Amino acid sequence: MKALQLEAPKHWKQIEIPAPEKPGPGEALVRVHRVGICGTDLSGYLGKMPFFSYPRIPGHELGVEVIKVGADVANVKAGDRCSVEPYINDPNSYSSQRGKPNCCEKLQVLGVHRDGGLRPYFILPARKLHVSTKLQFEQLALVETLAIGCHAVDRSELKSDEYCLIIGAGPIGLATLVFAKLTGAKIIVLDMNAQRLQFCRDVMGADHTVLLSDSLEKELRDLTEGHLPEVVIDATGSAVSMSNAFGLVAPGGRLVYVGITTDEVKFKHPVFHRPEGTLLCSRNALPRDFTRIIGLMESGQINTTPWITHRSPFEQLIEVFPSYTRPETGVIKAVVEVGE
Incomplete structure (x- = not known):
């Protein structure tokens, strides 16, 4: 069967791979229907993702159908539509035993450390499948992206x-x-792209948006009653942005890194010591995040309609993928149609 592989940064190749055999105990054979393209895939393509290894079949935002299950599988059955929790952890590891499977010492993320979903079929641990009886495959492919944001806010x-x-x-x-909106907090979004900021205001309901400028701190103080935000979450993956974020936190505030960079992040210590700031990192997500998000999507509390702006058939992805790296194309979320 055909698969799409990143041989090296900026070098895609369509390859032939064997069809998977039957699933073993605790495993499930799935058919891939939809694959979301996210920042990790773009960074892997550009050679800027520190955890990415080559050659690799990408794809970790997945909407799949269960085809067959192995022995001792009770949580899913053939025919189930599922979102995939792509963080393959060792359940016996120190971090997993302490409720942190998302940062397991032996973690293997689908599409990053081990081959992912840009192929028609593959086998994975059945415990990583989250069932929905209501959502479409495109919606299920969005769950993992939402889970990253959910965990960062938590x-x-x-x-x-x-x-x-x-x-x-x-x-x-x-x-x-x-x-962040679900908490009832007041939300400010900062970016360099005015078009994206307009989308945040008009479609996503951000309270305020700020275009990056030399007067950033003053603009933020004007919006926050003079004290700066209590929580700053950096989702850029830019070392410059992540370094500057130390100076944007209110006294007693928290700075959360959800974006990842390969570069050095620096700050002058008094800048963050003075407000007694707390630095947190957010990696991947937890199983409960997937369960929560599927429930919120099924009940209509999360509207997935605005998310998908671009679609690509599996056979055309190599040709169109470079365009997804360019902000001027207006991509919010691209989805690959692997199977019907």
Whole structure:
């Protein structure tokens, strides 16, 4: 069967791979229907993702159908439509035993450390499948992106009476915005792209948006009653932005990194010591995030309609993929149609 592989940065190749055999105990064979393209895929393509290994079949935002299950599988059955939790952890590891499977020492993320979903069929641990009886495959492919934002907001402990600054209006920033809004907090989105900021205001319901400028701190103080935001979540993956974010936190505030960079992040210590700031990192998501998001989507509390702006058939992805790296194309979320 055909698969799409990144041999090296900026070098796609269509390859032939064997069809998977039957699933073993605890495993499920799935058919891939939809694959979302996210910042990790774009960074892997550009050679800027520190965890990415080559050659690799990308694809970790997945809407799949269960074809067959192995022995001792009770959570899914053939015919189920599922979202995939792509973080393959060792359940016996120190971090997994402490409720942190998202940062397991032996973590293998589909499409990053091990081959992912840009292929028609593959086998994975059945415990990583989250069933929905109502959602379409495109919606199921959005769950993982939303889970990243959900976990970042949980890490921030954002409260309803606080201001939250989200830096970066890409898919992860938008996912963060969804869950920041659910807390009732006042949301400010910062970006360099005016078109994306307009989308945040008009479609996603951000309270305020700010275009990056030399007067950023003053603009933020004007919006936050003079004290800067209590929570700052950086979703850019830019070392410059992440370094500058230290100076944007209110006294006693929290800075959360959800974006990842390969470069050095620096700050002058008094800048962050003075407000007694707290630095947090948010990696991947937890199983409960997937369960929560599917429920919110099924009940209509999360509207997925505005998210998907571009679609590509599997056979055309190599040709169109470079365009997804260019902001002027207006991509919010691209989805690959692998199977019907």
